[in-house]
Amino acid sequence: MNHQEPKDYFGAKLGMWLFLFTELLLFGGLFLLYAVYLKRYPHEFATAGRQLDWTLGATNTVILLTSSLLAAMAVTAAQRGETRRVVALIGGTILCAAGFMVIKYFEWSAKIGHGIYPGSEQLKSGPPGESVFFSLYYITTGIHGLHVVIGALLLAWIALKARSGAVNASDYILLENGALYWHLVDLIWIFIFPLYYLVL
């Protein structure tokens, strides 16, 4: 059990960051689409954007910021060798992720219940700008939500590893990279929230 494989700690982290940069460009492309269409349809975007409930968006922002804090604390706990705390903190992050997805579910189902979803009759008969807004809203928050789910599963797996002692004070790169992925999810939401819920 105790034969330490030589690990390229920096290489692992570098690889994670390179992956995160590609993620940044993926969401950057979506934000770019948003910006270009906002320029083309400012009034339609305003009408459509005001239909989103900013209090739900704000709640989800607080939830994600808190989840990020817990993930960052988990890394600190791992560095200090506090295994039980690592597991508890990651558990907290995953709970936040679940809370985020529940709120997202209610948001989406309320919108879909009102006949607002890509290709719906209501959007097709309305002005094209509103249809574009909601298409972008669904694809951006959808891909982001997918990242939340993947991040939560990843962290759950890492928590199991931490509990069995495979993530510890001398080898915690797995947790560090998992936390980095989680922070990216938070980072993207920091831009989604004002753009979709607030500025319109």
Add this chain to the structure above:
Amino acid sequence: MDRHEQHHIIGYRKLTGIWLVLLILTALTVAITRVELGGYKVIAALTIACAKAGLVIAFFMHMKYEGRLLRWLLFLALVTLAIFIGLTFFDVLYR
């Protein structure tokens, strides 16, 4: 890479402090965008969002304590993003 740089430990208290600042900035964004500022509120909201992103990257993601290579790579990624956003707008605004 210097081992000390890699293994910098950020204390719980500092992390909590950053989180509080992030919450305050979120409240500020909401407050600013509830006021009618026209186009300025987009700029204000995005400026605050960038500040929040900077805090998350620097402290939660430990970038402040990383070596030069990672920091330059981050810079490169952001410049790439800025170039493609900038060039697109050059097209959109002056078409």
